[in-house]
Amino acid sequence: MTGKIEILIDHAGPLMRAAVVEDGRLTDLHIDSDDRPSRLGDIVLGRVDRVVTALNGAFVDIGGPSAGLLNAADLRIAAPASRKAARVDASRIGTLLRAGQSVPVQVKAEPGGDKGPGLTMDATLPGRFLVLTPFKPGISISRRIAQGDAKAKLTQTIAGITAGLGGGWIVRAGALNVSAEVLAAEAEALAVKWRNVEQQCGSTAPLPLLSGPAAPIRAVVEQGGRVVSRILVADPGILADLNAWAADMAPDIAPLIERHAGPEPLFERYDLEGEIARLTSRHVPLPGGAGLVIDRTEALTVIDVNGGERPNVLATNLEAAGEIARQLRLRNIGGIVIVDFINLSGRGFESGGQRVLDALSHATADDPSGVNVYGMSKLGLVELTRARRGPALADLLPDLLSNRRDARHSPVGAG
Numbered sequence: 247m248t249g250k251i252e253i254l255i256d257h258a259g260p261l262m263r264a265a266v267v268e269d270g271r272l273t274d275l276h277i278d279s280d281d282r283p284s285r286l287g288d289i290v291l292g293r294v295d296r297v298v299t300a301l302n303g304a305f306v307d308i309g310g311p312s313a314g315l316l317n318a319a320d321l322r323i324a325a326p327a328s329r330k331a332a333r334v335d336a337s338r339i340g341t342l343l344r345a346g347q348s349v350p351v352q353v354k355a356e357p358g359g360d361k362g363p364g365l366t367m368d369a370t371l372p373g374r375f376l377v378l379t380p381f382k383p384g385i386s387i388s389r390r391i392a393q394g395d396a397k398a399k400l401t402q403t404i405a406g407i408t409a410g411l412g413g414g415w416i417v418r419a420g421a422l423n424v425s426a427e428v429l430a431a432e433a434e435a436l437a438v439k440w441r442n443v444e445q446q447c448g449s450t451a452p453l454p455l456l457s458g459p460a461a462p463i464r465a466v467v468e469q470g471g472r473v474v475s476r477i478l479v480a481d482p483g484i485l486a487d488l489n490a491w492a493a494d495m496a497p498d499i500a501p502l503i504e505r506h507a508g509p510e511p512l513f514e515r516y517d518l519e520g521e522i523a524r525l526t527s528r529h530v531p532l533p534g535g536a537g538l539v540i541d542r543t544e545a546l547t548v549i550d551v552n553g554g555e556r557p558n559v560l561a562t563n564l565e566a567a568g569e570i571a572r573q574l575r576l577r578n579i580g581g582i583v584i585v586d587f588i589n590l591s592g593r594g595f596e597s598g599g600q601r602v603l604d605a606l607s608h609a610t611a612d613d614p615s616g617v618n619v620y621g622m623s624k625l626g627l628v629e630l631t632r633a634r635r636g637p638a639l640a641d642l643l644p645d646l647l648s649n650r651r652d653a654r655h656s657p658v659g660a661g
Contacts, residue, residue, distance in 0.1 A: 249268045249269035250268065250269055250475050251266065251267070251268050251469065251472055251473065251474045251475055252266075252267045252268075252474070252475050252476055252477070252478065253265070253266055253267075253462075253465050253466060253469075253474060253476075253477045253478070254267060254478050254480075254506075254512055254513065254516060254518070255461075255462045255465070255477065255478065255479045255480065255481070255484055255488070255512075256479075256480035256481055256484075256506075256511070256512045256513055257480070257481040257483070257484060258511075258513070260279050260280040260281045261277055261278070261279055261280075261642070261643075262277070262278045262279075262280070262460065262461050262462070262481075262484065263275065263276070263277050263461065263513070263522075264276040264277075264461045264462045264464070264465035265465075265513065265516075265518055265522075266465055266469070267516060267518075270516075272518060272521050272522075272576065273572065273575070273576075274465065274468070274575055274576070275522065275525075275575075275576050275578075275639065276461035276462075276464045276465045277461055277639065277642050277643075278460055278461040279642050282637070282641075282642065284356065284458065284636050284637070285308075285310065285353045285356070285363060285458065286353055286354075286355075286356055286458050286635065286636045287352065287353060287372075287457075287458020287459060288308075288352065288353045288454065288456070288457055288458045289350065289351070289352045289369055289443055289454075289455045289456040290308040290309065290350070290351055290352075290353070290452060290453065290454055290455055291348055291349075291350050291446065291447055291449060291451045291452060291453040291454075291455055292306035292307055292308045292309075292314070292316075292348070292349050292350070292351045292365070292451055292452050293306065293307045293346065293347070293348055293349075293451035293452050294306055294307075294343050294344065294345055294346060294347045294348075294349060295307050295313050295345065296345050297339060297340050297343050297344065297345065299339065299340050301315070301317075302317060302318040302319075302339060303315050303316055303317040303318055303339065304316050304339065304343050305362075306349060306351055306365055307451070307452050308351065308353070308363070308365070308452050309452035309453070309454065310362075310363070312357060312362035312363070313362050314351065314353065314362050314363040314364065314365040315361070315362060315363075315364060315365060316349070316351060316365040316366070316367065317364075318339045320354075320365065320366035320367055320368055321339065321342065321343070321367055322367040322368060322381050348447070348450075348451040349367065349451075350367065350369070350443070350447050350455065351365040351366065351367055351369075352365065352366050352367075352368075352369040352370070353365060353458070354366045355634060356634070356636055356637055367381070368381050368382070369381065369440075369443075370416075371436045371439055371440055371456075372459070372467060373432045373433075373435070373436050373467065373495065374418070374420065374432065374466070374467050374469070374470055374471075374495075374496060375417070375418050375420050375421040375424060375428070375429055375432055375470065375471065376404075376415055376416065376417060376418065376421065376429065376432055376433055376436065377415065377416035377418070378413050378414075378415060378433075378436040378437065378439075378440060379413055379414040379415065379416060380412070380413040380414075380440050381413070381414075382413070382414040383413065383414045384414045384415075385401055385404050385405060385408070385414065385415050385417060386414070386415070386416045386417065387400065387401055387417045388416075388417060388418050388419040388421075390419040390611075391417075391419055391422055396422060400417065400421060400422060401417075403426050403429065404417055404421075404429065404433075407426065407429055407430045407433050408433050411433060411434070411437040412437065412440075413437075413440065415433070418470050418471075419470065419471065420469075420470030420471020420472065421471065422471070423471045424471055424498075428498055431497065432495060432496070435494055435495045436495075439456060442455075442456070443455045443456050460487075462479070462484055462487075462488050463488070463491055466488075466496070466499065468614045474499065474502055475502070476502050476503075476504055477499070477502050477503045477504065478504055478505075478506045478512060479503065479504070479505060479506060480505075480506040480511070480512040482505070485503070485505055488503055489503055522643075525573075525576055525577055525639055525643070526639075526640060526643055528540055528541060530569060530573060532562070532565050532566060532569055533565070534554075534561070534562060534565055535554045535555060536551065536552055536553050536554045536562045536565065536566065537551075537552050537554065538550065538551060538552070538566060538569060538570065538573065539552060540573065540577070540579075542579070542638070542640065545581075545582065546581060546582035546583065546584060547579050547581065547582070547583045547584070548583075548584050548585075548586065549570055549573075549583065549584070549585045549586065550586045551563060551566040551585065551586060551587050551588050552588075553588045559588045559589075559590060559598075560590065560598045560601065560602070562588055563587045563588055563590070563598075563602045563605075564601065564602060564605050566587065567602055567605040567606040567609050568605065568609045570585060570606065570609070571606065571609035571610045571613065571617075572609075574610070574613065574617070574632055575613055575615075576639065577638060577639045577640065578615075578635065578636060578637070578638050578639050579632060579638055580615065580632050580633060580634030580635065580638065581631065581632065581634055582629070582630075582631055583629070583630045583631070583632060584627060584628070584629055585606075585627070585628045585630065586625075586626060586627055587602055587622070587626040587627075587628060588626060589625060589626040590602070590626060599622040599626075602622065602628075603619060603621070603622055603628065606619050606628065606630070607619045610630070610632075613632070614635075615632050615633045615634075615635050616632070616633045617630055617631070617632045617633075618630060618631045
């Protein structure tokens, strides 16, 4: 059963932060940095710099410091105005794109290392309950909605609502619990946004067409159909932007948006500053006395489960599974993750290992980034992947947080 959910939003220094708190416990954290603005989700009219057949792709100028890579698998033949598109044969990319050509693209991956942003022409416009897919016609219902009369009725409702709007629609699980009026309002608002994108595609590239959602909007959208008690905003500028967005996209939640008043900073009032600072630490204690050690490398993230003095290995692993899912979301860890659970030796390995895998799969099932959990090895290693969605938290938080924490814990006279 879902507890009391509050969304807290502030702007501290260069960081715009949106925290989701459920029954007083931090469950999600979205951060945008003024010093490192994210372009994830941006739709841009780009200009093809050059086509590289050896890469089966093209480098596209989107108006940033580095060109983005558009792979052949993400290319669409038709212009957006046709509302029809098809995947193309990678071997033909040189005949379909040329240097100087304008192409509408969406940023699907942030730049990293020596790589520029990843691009796609298969744009998506997300809402709380629906996702508009302009180039993928049809209706796709969330797998979390079981087959049956409810799913069939929802499909029929969406078909009626979206008739004449064009494109395709992904229906999120939360749509099952809201009225047809709310769904219709969101579908129309998303369709209007896409029509505005289409109307600008004859302009000179590169040109921004539609910005990806900022941290406060991401926090609201990803709640889907979960009942939010209130949304507290400390910054007047963000408050105005969020109210404007709600009036357009989510009028049903507009009454929940409030201005935080009082001398105490919002995140301090909810005791979040210390918890956010601890997210930069390698060590995560568990209530039962065990703990996690989280290490990032360039290729993957490794999470080690330490049992401490707790004798019940299975209970420790099950407790760790839930906290691992939470830390992945809070730290925004993406890519390959290896979890080293405490070894379940003997005849209990098979049944206990499956229980741990089931617990980890259940704990990550609601992660909006999408997590795939694979099997457990004889050594207790579990592989999982989590889709990358913007920079990891460790790359966004100022070094000052770590410096302050280290200073607090350093012995007097050390150094």
